[in-house]
Amino acid sequence: RKEVEQDPGPFNVPEGATVAFNCTYSNSASQSFFWYRQDCRKEPKLLMSVYSSGNEDGRFTAQLNRASQYISLLIRDSKLSDSATYLCVVNRGGYQKVTFGTGTKLQVIP
């Protein structure tokens, strides 16, 4: 079993739709969680850190469920510019080593 697992997609959604991604992690000792966005042939860019209480940034909401060991990302009112690959990143503790998921590809369609 992979340490961090994501549905690779692609998720094809119309503009304005709400879409949600989940990411599961296997190490219960994981401490920090992040969503990164990666555009084609570009570097990953930090989208959101995921806090235990959940957090929201505009149209984006991230949730953490430690009991079930997953994090989620909700995107409301999807824009064409949201089309990208969304990477789930988990910090296993210690010296800030992170593990990446393979990413979920989102395509927002006009």
Add this chain to the structure above:
Amino acid sequence: EAGVTQFPSHSVIEKGQTVTLRCDPISGHDNLYWYRRVMGKEIKFLLHFVKESKQDESGMPNNRFLAERTGGTYSTLKVQPAELEDSGVYFCASSQVSGFSSYEQYFGPGTRLTVT
């Protein structure tokens, strides 16, 4: 504020040759990381510097890879001799020294290495 920069952006070399990749972290970031993404796979951790010290190099694939960070500023990653399976995109990232924000890593644009 300048972000993480990497050089070169692309490199095409023949099997057996040597290549050196460079990363300049965000100014003031003591943590510097190297990652690699092989086509079709997830991004994988290679190693982590805190200032000039190697904090964790457990992800380095073998002894053909050598990373340095003399003076605790920029870092280099040398592959010698390069093999076909070394092809991929090499990312560098940096983060602040402490606190929760030290977990938030900022990535450079990557170096796309092709070994033929």
